[in-house]
Amino acid sequence: MxxxxxxxxxxxxxxxxxxxxxxxxxxxxxxxxxxxxxxxxxxxxxxxxxxxxxxxxxxxxxxxxxxxxxxxxxxxxxxxxxxxxxxxxxxxxxxxxxxxxxxxxxxxxxxxVGSKGSRSRINREELYIELDKSSRATPYYLIMVALSAVVASAGLVLNDGAVIIGAMVIAPLIGPSLGLSFATTLGDLQLGRAALLASAAGVATAFTVALLAGIVLDVDPMVDQIFGRTRLTYEHMALALAAGAAGAIAMAQGAGVGLVGVMVAVALLPPLANAGLLIGEGHWDLGGGALLLVAGNVVCVNLAATVAFLVQGIRPNSWWEEGRRQKAVWTAAVLWSLLLLGLIFVVWFAWGGEAPNLSD
Structure with missing residues (x-):
């Protein structure tokens, strides 16, 4: 203990x-x-x-x-x-x-016991300090995102899964993602804004680096590691939901962002780098599919992480903050749910939810 x-x-x-x-x-x-x-x-x-x-x-x-x-x-x-x-x-x-x-x-x-769901996790103040620190678009954060995008792009072009895993290990994308979900459960607008800005900056940085790599490098869209990430499927949604929930649960147990970052990075970094590479090479149709995969993963990660924090009893201490929290939770729940339903609609009617096939 x-x-x-x-x-x-x-x-x-x-x-x-x-x-x-x-x-x-x-x-x-x-x-x-x-x-x-x-x-x-x-x-x-x-x-x-x-x-x-x-x-x-x-x-x-x-x-x-x-x-x-x-x-x-x-x-x-x-x-x-x-x-x-x-x-x-x-x-x-x-x-x-x-x-x-x-x-x-x-x-x-x-x-x-059972009243706030807090008996098996660290307290919310420790969680807040950890997530607030990792939800800032600092120079270190942006540099690590850029470097992880370089490694991920190289792994995709080389069709090397081990290199892609290495990129996910060093990618710091989990902090802002979980920070946004944590801020939602507390109704903390300041933390939510910081996490949202950091997430946007991280996505823009990774995409730009991969886009430049796609312009410079010879990208073959038919290799397995690239072509397999050009379409959003139900399996990808399930993976992102599991990654978001696992990240939030591990974070609440005190594991820290460094140990659970791969859980979220696996759903965000490879498809994001893939989209940049394909669009940089001029494959707009496949690149658009990869961007849709990124959007679906972002929605699923945030929805699952928010639910996981709520189930673990993350609540503000003051009663006057409870109304703000409930408003934030309901707003986020409606927003993420509508986006998820929209993505499911697109996946089903566009390609029946099936994974891409090289023979298509």
Whole structure:
């Protein structure tokens, strides 16, 4: 189990109330230190997963107090190891639900079980920091997108699947994609705008690089790696839906964008580079089909990621943000669903949903 050190900074007059909240949420491993100016710092060991109800309770109780702040620090190990409380051992022996003799500070509060879907994921603040950082169109982001497009273009022209996989590994496209879905579930317009701009910049950069490669290189549209990505099919939609859901789930488990980026890049980068290559070579019909594949994958990835975040209980803490969140969710759901239905219509009536065949 991953652990965190939670640091609570607040006036010393609030220590009793802090102790009450810790008791309510089963936090038994904590200690205090004075900071001067009638302020204290309390450190507590908590589980990385399922701590959102505790954090919400602390924010609700102390958000108006001067100097209040919550800090999260990673905890790699603790010596001696945390042991179960003696008065809980008998209860744990009969518990088949999987708490496994954890001490009180590692337990999830009963009211959190199933209430917000947060007991098996990291808290929304950690998710926000990670996705906000990776949803910016920074020079590093654009350079990595351009380099991944170069590698993907080379792999497509060479008809080498291993090279294409290498391009997906280094492509940072997952950050803005998941950032947009995460912003939708929270109703966060600022993060949503940043993620949307970063996504657009990444797509434009990758397409431009591939377009230039298509103008310079001799592109054979009949090789397997290129021709197989010139038509949107139901299989591609299923792949993109699975990639978006897997990326959101892994991100919520604390895997980080670096470990799950291939899940989204597999649905976005190769067809995007393929479209640029074909249009650069002058194959407008095949290039248009590849662009339709890109559009379908973008819709499916964002729809699946949004649903996955919602199922995992991503919610804003403040009640006044709930109305904005619901509006954003409904707007996104209607938009992505209509686009998906439109793409299904095109796929069915254009070529019956079948994959391209070299004999066509």
């Amino acid at each position: 991953s652990l965190r050190i939670l640091q609570v900074l607040l006036p010393e007059d609030d220590l009793d109330r802090l102790q009450e909240i810790f008791d309510e949420h089963g936090v038994s491993h904590h200690w205090c230190a004075p900071l001067g100016d009638a302020r204290i710092r309390t450190d507590a060991i908590i589980a990385a997963e399922g701590n959102e109800p505790l954090l919400d309770a602390l924010e609700e109780a102390f958000q108006d107090r001067e100097g209040f702040r919550l800090l999260f620090l990673p905890l790699h190990a603790t010596v001696p190891r945390l042991e179960p409380d003696e008065d809980e051992e008998e209860e744990d022996e009969g518990d088949l639900g999987g708490k496994g003799g954890l001490p009180a500070s590692m337990r999830e509060p009963e009211e959190a």
